[in-house]
Amino acid sequence: MTPVAQMKMDRRKTFNEFISRKRLKSTKQRDVIFEEFFGNYMGRHVTVEELYEDIKRKYPYIGFATVYRTLKLFRESGIASERNFGDGKARYEPIRDEREHHHHMICTECGKIYEFANNQVESCLNQIAKLNEFKLENHKLEIYGLCSSCRESR
Amino acid sequence: MTPVAQMKMDRRKTFNEFISRKRLKSTKQRDVIFEEFFGNYMGRHVTVEELYEDIKRKYPYIGFATVYRTLKLFRESGIASERNFGDGKARYEPIRDEREHHHHMICTECGKIYEFANNQVESCLNQIAKLNEFKLENHKLEIYGLCSSCRESR
DNA sequence: TTATTATTGATAACTAATATCAATTTCATA
DNA sequence: TATGAAATTGATATTAGTTATCAATAATAA
Numbered sequence: 001m002t003p004v005a006q007m008k009m010d011r012r013k014t015f016n017e018f019i020s021r022k023r024l025k026s027t028k029q030r031d032v033i034f035e036e037f038f039g040n041y042m043g044r045h046v047t048v049e050e051l052y053e054d055i056k057r058k059y060p061y062i063g064f065a066t067v068y069r070t071l072k073l074f075r076e077s078g079i080a081s082e083r084n085f086g087d088g089k090a091r092y093e094p095i096r097d098e099r100e101h102h103h104h105m106i107c108t109e110c111g112k113i114y115e116f117a118n119n120q121v122e123s124c125l126n127q128i129a130k131l132n133e134f135k136l137e138n139h140k141l142e143i144y145g146l147c148s149s150c151r152e153s154r
Numbered sequence: 155m156t157p158v159a160q161m162k163m164d165r166r167k168t169f170n171e172f173i174s175r176k177r178l179k180s181t182k183q184r185d186v187i188f189e190e191f192f193g194n195y196m197g198r199h200v201t202v203e204e205l206y207e208d209i210k211r212k213y214p215y216i217g218f219a220t221v222y223r224t225l226k227l228f229r230e231s232g233i234a235s236e237r238n239f240g241d242g243k244a245r246y247e248p249i250r251d252e253r254e255h256h257h258h259m260i261c262t263e264c265g266k267i268y269e270f271a272n273n274q275v276e277s278c279l280n281q282i283a284k285l286n287e288f289k290l291e292n293h294k295l296e297i298y299g300l301c302s303s304c305r306e307s308r
Numbered sequence: 309t310t311a312t313t314a315t316t317g318a319t320a321a322c323t324a325a326t327a328t329c330a331a332t333t334t335c336a337t338a
Numbered sequence: 339t340a341t342g343a344a345a346t347t348g349a350t351a352t353t354a355g356t357t358a359t360c361a362a363t364a365a366t367a368a
Binding site: 089 | 326335
């Protein structure tokens with residue numbers, strides 16, 4: 001089994017456990033949205049609108065509100081993270097490895113989103129939190145600027 | 155002159171230069187909003203609504219949209235920064251020292267916002283940007299978690 | 309002073325997100 | 339497998355923050 005397929009299975013397991021722990025129900029719609037999200041949007045940052053448009057083509061019976069609600073469930077169960085890059089629309093991203101936190105560089109010209117991870121930054125943040133007696137739950141780091149290609153064409 | 159008063163004067167100068175460079179006009183309303191914002195909200199993170207309510211008491215003739223537009227001008231001219239801490243409302247903060255970038259710790263329990271600055275993080279980010287041939291224009295770093303007092307009362 | 313242009317305030321419009329609700333589906337229990 | 343309680347769904351209404359519109363007004367350059 002490929003690592004991606006393995007990861008998808010792990011997320012499915014986590015989600016199923018979440019569903020039963022919270023006494024929720026598993027439905028056809030949730031299955032479809034899971035498959036679509038974890039099948040086509042790995043490493044991407046999709047808006048609810050985009051995912052809905054995508055799903056609607058194959059499964060016209062699935063409603064807009066359901067996609068919203070389901071992505072929120074994904075976030076609550078810890079298999080997706082919600083991001084906001086300042087354009088007013090929430091973006092969702094499948095979580096690949098829950099141990100390695102990563103961050104984003106957003107090109108202000110072309111809008112492309114790059115990812116990066118850095119251990120030194122992580123340990124800095126842990127230290128800062130500790131120093132201030134702050135229990136770190138989550139953190140976000142975003143770099144805005146010009147990517148190399150947009151930089152050249154200036 | 156106190157450092158705060160000096161700073162305020164500097165920001166005023168920057169804003170006036172911005173106004174004349176862009177061929178805009180200086181108005182009573184903009185003066186009032188400047189005074190209120192830089193007089194009472196130093197080191198704070200005010201929403202448009204809050205600032206408007208505050209100003210309306212003393213200057214009932216100033217409209218909601220004007221406060222919105224003026225804060226946006228403050229941001230464009232580089233004397234204020236806009237933040238979004240995930241509650242859906244934009245917050246504005248007077249910029250104190252444009253050289254020293256600072257970041258935020260937000261308590262998810264009481265909503266209080268703490269500030270911090272860290273040179274090591276800054277140099278890390280510069281390095282990361284350089285490595286990826288990214289021209290860094292701006293960055294945001296937010297830590298979410300429990301502040302010391304909320305932590306105790308758990 | 310005059311002419312041009314920007315600004316203002318009231319309000320309408322827009323957009324993303326959330327709430328409502330009757331019909332339907334799921335699922336634990338019998 | 340039948341039943342009934344409880345969750346879910348999709349369509350749509352509502353909300354909240356923000357932005358656009360526009361006629362009246364104010365600022366400024368000539």
